[in-house]
Amino acid sequence: MKSIKLLLLLCLAVSFSQCSTVKLTETAPFKITGATYHNWVGGQPGVSGINLIIGIENKSDITIKSIYFANRKNNPSLENRNGKEYLVVNINTSPVLISVKREVVLTGGARSPRVSPPNISQPSIPFNLDRNEAVIKYVYGKKTFYYKISDIKKTDTEYYP
Numbered sequence: 001m002k003s004i005k006l007l008l009l010l011c012l013a014v015s016f017s018q019c020s021t022v023k024l025t026e027t028a029p030f031k032i033t034g035a036t037y038h039n040w041v042g043g044q045p046g047v048s049g050i051n052l053i054i055g056i057e058n059k060s061d062i063t064i065k066s067i068y069f070a071n072r073k074n075n076p077s078l079e080n081r082n083g084k085e086y087l088v089v090n091i092n093t094s095p096v097l098i099s100v101k102r103e104v105v106l107t108g109g110a111r112s113p114r115v116s117p118p119n120i121s122q123p124s125i126p127f128n129l130d131r132n133e134a135v136i137k138y139v140y141g142k143k144t145f146y147y148k149i150s151d152i153k154k155t156d157t158e159y160y161p
Helices: 004-020
Strands: 031-041 048-057 062-069 072-075 078-082 084-092 102-107 111-116 134-140 143-149
Touching: 004 143, 048 134, 072 084, 102 143
Parallel strands: none
Antiparallel strands: 031 048, 048 084, 062 072, 062 134, 078 084, 102 111, 134 143
């Protein structure tokens, strides 16, 4: 009986160790020609975000699924600019202003409304990335791969009217 429990425990431990992290590929079937990001601030108070722009070549046999950057899983768009292809991600970092919960709080006999933001948590991503790193999730053939980009250059913040 003890041997069955030990075998079951060993199998359980091995199964958990197999799904601990996502493996990154060392090389990719496409070429990254450059990557930059910048913060942006809108004309309204509290409106801000981050733009990530990645130059890419030779991506004809792959499908880009998502990009992990700034502790978020993002869906990129493919843009052609001056005959070159870029993966572009626009991340809105503005505080959530939709569905704000109103509460009426009694303080010293007087009623005063208090607005509290909703408790929204970002799902965790399967990578530990620095501020200047991103991971591209892509499909090549029928398999899914992950490729890490390091040393993404930060450019000046853009201010919009």
